[in-house]
Amino acid sequence: MNVLLTGAASGLGAALLRACIARGDSVCVIDIDARPPNLPDTVTWLQHDLSDTDPALWDRIADAIAQQDPFDLTVLCAGISATGPFETISAHAHQQVSRINLHAPMRLCLILQQRGALAQGGRLVFVASLSCFTGYPGAASYGASKDGLAAFARSLRRPMRRAGVAVQLLCPGPMDTPHATRYAPKGARADRRIAPQTVAQMVLDAPRARFVLVPGAGAKLAALLGRLAPAMMTRIMGRVLFAKLKDQPR
Amino acid sequence: MWIRGVMTGSGKICLLTGASHGLGLALAQELVARGYQVLGTGRRPHAELPADFPDCAYLPVDLTQADAAPRIAAWCARQVAGPLPLAILNAGAGRYRPLSDETAAEMAEVLQINFDANVQLAQALHPKLQGGTLGLIGSVAHKGAAGMPVYAASKGALDGFGRALAEEWRGTVRVRVLHPGPVATGMSERAGRPRDMIDSLFLSPRAVAMTLLDRLNSTRGPDRQVVSFAQVGGHMLWRKLAGGAGR
Ligand SMILES: NC(=O)c1ccc[n+]([C@@H]2O[C@H](COP(=O)([O-])OP(=O)(O)OC[C@H]3O[C@@H](n4cnc5c(N)ncnc54)[C@H](OP(=O)(O)O)[C@@H]3O)[C@@H](O)[C@H]2O)c1
Numbered sequence: 001m002n003v004l005l006t007g008a009a010s011g012l013g014a015a016l017l018r019a020c021i022a023r024g025d026s027v028c029v030i031d032i033d034a035r036p037p038n039l040p041d042t043v044t045w046l047q048h049d050l051s052d053t054d055p056a057l058w059d060r061i062a063d064a065i066a067q068q069d070p071f072d073l074t075v076l077c078a079g080i081s082a083t084g085p086f087e088t089i090s091a092h093a094h095q096q097v098s099r100i101n102l103h104a105p106m107r108l109c110l111i112l113q114q115r116g117a118l119a120q121g122g123r124l125v126f127v128a129s130l131s132c133f134t135g136y137p138g139a140a141s142y143g144a145s146k147d148g149l150a151a152f153a154r155s156l157r158r159p160m161r162r163a164g165v166a167v168q169l170l171c172p173g174p175m176d177t178p179h180a181t182r183y184a185p186k187g188a189r190a191d192r193r194i195a196p197q198t199v200a201q202m203v204l205d206a207p208r209a210r211f212v213l214v215p216g217a218g219a220k221l222a223a224l225l226g227r228l229a230p231a232m233m234t235r236i237m238g239r240v241l242f243a244k245l246k247d248q249p250r
Numbered sequence: 251m252w253i254r255g256v257m258t259g260s261g262k263i264c265l266l267t268g269a270s271h272g273l274g275l276a277l278a279q280e281l282v283a284r285g286y287q288v289l290g291t292g293r294r295p296h297a298e299l300p301a302d303f304p305d306c307a308y309l310p311v312d313l314t315q316a317d318a319a320p321r322i323a324a325w326c327a328r329q330v331a332g333p334l335p336l337a338i339l340n341a342g343a344g345r346y347r348p349l350s351d352e353t354a355a356e357m358a359e360v361l362q363i364n365f366d367a368n369v370q371l372a373q374a375l376h377p378k379l380q381g382g383t384l385g386l387i388g389s390v391a392h393k394g395a396a397g398m399p400v401y402a403a404s405k406g407a408l409d410g411f412g413r414a415l416a417e418e419w420r421g422t423v424r425v426r427v428l429h430p431g432p433v434a435t436g437m438s439e440r441a442g443r444p445r446d447m448i449d450s451l452f453l454s455p456r457a458v459a460m461t462l463l464d465r466l467n468s469t470r471g472p473d474r475q476v477v478s479f480a481q482v483g484g485h486m487l488w489r490k491l492a493g494g495a496g497r
Contacts, residue, residue, distance in 0.1 A: 055354070086415055091370055095370075098366050098369070106357060107354050137417035138414070138418070140418060141369055143413065144411035145410075147407055148406045152400075152402065155394045155403070156396075156399050159396055234414075238417040238420070
């Protein structure tokens, strides 16, 4: 299998990379970090800052992608957050969230489609968040970027299916990754978070026909409640999450 | 009266983006008719404003420019001494076309106009909006639309942004995300959708503008609302029965 991953240096992306290497895939990675040592030759590592808007850099990435065989599985994992009361976060931080989480995956999709880099019968997975079901007060630009991605994925679903590509939307709840630890309120319990390896395996095993992927029973329940009573879930998120983030010194 | 004014003793003042055409123009006209002082912005210069542009202040500023939000906020501060009771972020752009026909630059521009610029404006206006209302004009396409994936993404992001912000600012600034259905503003033709039978079914900008304003002025109702055929039709019928209420 030929796999494309963004953000594979840590968290879910790293777990996916390990799992793909273990099953003998050849993997192309796009990440801001440099290639880590000891990766097998089956891994191509493209170092690229996804928040960079320089067209020349993106052309380089597009050319590098075009040199690979078409991808059977693409998982766009790279993402950052910015937590706290919206108005206290710098405009630059909000912009970075938007560029890395929304602009960049959309631009990559454009490249993948225009360069014919998505294999027939393959899958294209966008990594959104459980916040698509609950709202995310305390991370307004992050929640926005993930909802934007969800709308994008929903829009592409039908046209891509016609081209033989299954589009999927992964909506994980809090994972036990450096990302979650960085952005969760102080004192949040790590043992309640789902392991990235578990989510990675779920992505690899997911049936093509399923569009929304929500890993774990707790997250599934939250997603269900969010579908049934979206306004109430946002209020609850405000009470339990935003209230904590607001009061904590940053 | 079930339609309540937003004013809390600070006068009827509204900052409105995208006031130079379409739905924004209809909003500007309706606001002025209701006795508001309107601060309108748009991309085109003064000289290209339509003949029926109402009697109100206007600032041309391109929302794809990096300093657009601070410039609009500074202009607003010069025009209005006290707090700003109402801001409607309505400017928007989009093209009706599949992803394969997009270009990276135009994709980034649509995201910037419909989403990023509004994030920047919300932040820049926050101090002045205390006690007021922030209206974000989305679209029913925010749930996804196969014919316009980039536009849908930008409106989906705006929806998620407003959803979070409404909760964060509850009790200080009332945030509403209103999602109109298809409005007859010519946007969809300019966006590249061929003209057909369906166009005659599009909602009138004036009816949508009236419904949007009444929704923004009401303290009731959810943070995020669809304002499409059923809502606009029902609202206009109600106004007729109530004898042109609200003016
Ligand atoms: N028409 C529909 O069917 C429909 C449906 C749902 C939602 N909406 C939403 O409703 C809002 C208004 O749409 P509309 O139909 O009235 O569109 P429109 O007729 O095309 O008007 C768009 C307005 O936004 C301004 N604008 C666009 N790009 C700008 C930029 N880069 N910088 C500054 N201003 C810019 C335009 O200014 P200039 O004309 O001066 O360039 C104009 O005033 C948009 O947010 C749209 O997404 C429309």
